[in-house]
Amino acid sequence: MKPFLIISLFPLAMALSTGNSFAADQPQEGVTLNGPRGGWNYAGLIDRSGEARSSYPAPPIDRGMQRNRTLIEGHIRTAGKQRAHTLVVNGNPMVLNYGEDGRFERHYAFGSGSNNIEIKTPDGKSAQRVQYYEANSQQLSPQLRIICSWDAPEAEVDLHIITPDGQHAFYAAPILKGGGGLDVDSVDGPGPEMFTTIDPAHGAYHVFVNYWGNYSEAGYNFDEKQRKKPIITTRVTLVFYENTPREKRESFVVPLRKIGDLNLVKSFMF
Template sequence: MKTLLIPILLLALPATAQVTIDTPSSGWRNSAGRGEQYTQTVNYPASSVSMQEGQAGSAQILGRIAGAPKGKPGKLVVNGVPMPIALDEKGGFARPYAFGRGSNSVEVRSPDGKGRARRQFVDAYAGKTQARLRVVMSWDSPGTDLDLHVIAPDGQHSWYGERVMANGGALDVDVTTGYGPEIFSSTAPGRGNYHVYVNYFGSGADTGVLTIAQVTIIANENTPAEKQQTFRIPMRAAGELTLVKSFVYP
């Protein structure tokens, strides 16, 4: 009787990307006295989202996705709002973020969605400035420049050329290299009509790249009265200006 030896081929499965979040850390904290910078300095032309030197860990999202494919963004989810996050050549990511007091959550996922890490924390600093109105814009293509514009009831206009309003509302950074996010926040929004626009500024030599913008409007974040609305808007050509939403606050 002959014994047949059947070779078994072991196929190497691709390794799952490992996601590490260095900051923020989980648990309870009090951010009183920490060096949190809200409006970030941006050099033109911008190459990435800038991080202020000396920025406190309580106001940034920092980490790495080891083994992530080059040229693909990760996914960042902050307090339930998803957005792409650009990765450097080593898979690193860095993003300033003005977290509010109370409970906050941060999740980062690898480009294929298989690797992920999550942080849940509570900031107990009662005197922390709270964003009562936040508008978050991101988009799905690299090498493109979309711009967020917010017009307040008194006619003030926050955009990349004049990011800070006299009443304290401000756009944090101008991202010119794709994905975003660009975030407008106001701690004391005036009552009345707001208008949110997206402008397709350009995409390098090719100005006809279709990109989908996602805009989320958040009122009274981290409170029982919180409300969120998310809109997805196709942007087809440079120069296109689209009114995303007109709304009344409060």
């Protein structure tokens, strides 16, 4: 696995001493959100890419596209009792899967300015919420982001995007010519996968999801019996002009019934 860049975080005390806005709810329902912390954060201030790091439930494979990402990590102490928490980033809901010990790590390519991270319980209550501020003015907000998440940790679901110029962004070719592509190509089972671009080409986009196979401690497999649910529920969210006054979102729920399912989720013009 190639090392990935961990965005440096100012200590909480320093964030408060600068007088910058910061908000964090007290943890509830046995949920702790450790990072990112509120306050001012500058991408690339300290390069920790050489540090050994493991993700939960399993390490993602870095295909060279995941740059300028921020780690969202925490602990759900009620993990053995309920496994349907939701991670909401800037209003975008994603299924939050986690390891047997309740720990989770997820990445997000934040744009500059104010961002919100929230963990919701299975009944929709807010368990923990923080306000995260990315102070790097060169970290532009995406004009187009497409997020795919699903509710089965054992499933490996792939996001496929066809762009107006005929390019195909997916796990084997995540980077688009001209910039953008799959910022988070999740290959460890839990998702999410994200397509992000700050300068999308104008024309028709086509969004597909594919139930590629399953993932376990023994590796990848195509054994339907390892599936724990008869139907895997996939949520695909389209975000236009994220974190700006022009922002709008569309969400789609797509059922996947068998390995190999390939579904056209949405075709749209940008």
